Amino acid sequence: MELRARNRDWLTPWDATNPHPGGGLPSFRQMVRGLNEQARAGAALPFAITERDDDGVTRLAGQLTVSNILWGSAMMATAGYWVDQARAGRGIVPTALAMATDHCFKVLGLHRMEINIRPENAPSLRVAEKLGFRDEGLRVRYLHIDGEWADHRSFAVTADEVPEGLLGRLGR
Template structure:
């Protein structure tokens, strides 16, 4: 079932539905941030795909109409700053979804990403009716690891060669939250300083395992 995509904000950060008219600014941001984003981008293991921003937006919108995703643009003071996608939405006995995101380099360090993730998570839990939200992050992606640590996403384990990123299958650390853990929401818990200490900490054994010969990204 399709779910409306709202505009949500906290302070200077807003997340809203991605639109076709975002294509030009989105393409510019992706090109300007190529070096910043390339090492984290999902790739096709069977060969390169054409770069068509408008087609990508249409695909996200189609997926949203089918009820499987919520594609958001991230704004900072009204400027396009990145994207956040809620994907893999499943209802019924599973009631779960995954969150992925990116922000332009010039907006890094301003608190956009944890705010955007918290806004989207709260919407999924309290309005869409999700029971579980998952975020999977490459071991080398220190900024994203700080995001889940700030918000208290609970570490769940190492997934071997999980997603094809930047030309190869890459290990990922998996983090999640369930509705029972957030009676007042992720955003409020973070703002009020009530995030459990150590919830997003990756055990050293898993950090070491992600660096074993043959598994480290080439």
Template sequence: MRLRSENAAWLEPWEATSPGTGHGQQGTVATFGEYVRALSAQARAGTTLPFAVELDGALVGQLTVASITYGSLCSASIGYWIGREAAGRGVIPTGVAMAVDYCFFVLGLHRMEVNIRPENGPSLRVVEKLGLRDEGLRERFLHIQGAWRDHRTFAITSEEVPGGLLARWQATRDAI
């Protein structure tokens, strides 16, 4: 909670809100405690994998594999946040690559996607570094800051990284 509080202004432009259930209700942001409780329930149901992101033994962010679906889809989506002090150091691309590999090689999923607001330059850089495919714009995709916001969708399938996304990311980093 301290990390989230210290980074409130940094994270607020990207925070999901609830559109409300009645006519004319304004969007609201869940408290961090409510968010954690919801993630825990979804994890117990097997539809979400919440991960803490650490750097040098300190909590610096969070990554969530959500909407885990099996059957003919075998897919999930990834969302993440990181504190401002740790941003830009390759932590989140590494975490996303590790999560994708876990989903492909352990869970047996086929497709992973990341949805990002077009204005979120740092998050766009994450998927660019990892080489995820840009699949285009989803108009009014997610409720953020009290309104429905457009998102760009980026995806990768297991066939695209037979040796794993982490190995590809590490090779890319080493080449720089």
């Protein structure tokens, strides 16, 4: 909660909001409980992004959630993430997203991973570019973000496009 509070200004332009007048978002505890329920149901995978500092201490650096996991003929999911502003630009998010995507492809057997990014979010657009996610176009008024319906660019990669895995691609 301290990390999120410290990063409020950095994250607010990208954070989901409730489109219903006067509607709020779940508390941190409610969010964790909901993510745990979704994980048990096989619909989401919540991950903490950590980084080891110079003293060897592992600290929370952000969060990545694989959500909207669809089984059956779709075999796909959507990833979303955030990172501490003080740690942005260090390759933490591309590495975390590559690891999560590789897990989804190689362990769960999913076929497709999507990420949806606000067009003005240059750092996240760079993540998609670094990992070679394919730009599939604009989703008009896709998600309610920072108090309004916001356009997003949709990016995807499929398992057959990265047989060596995204972490392997990132390492090259």
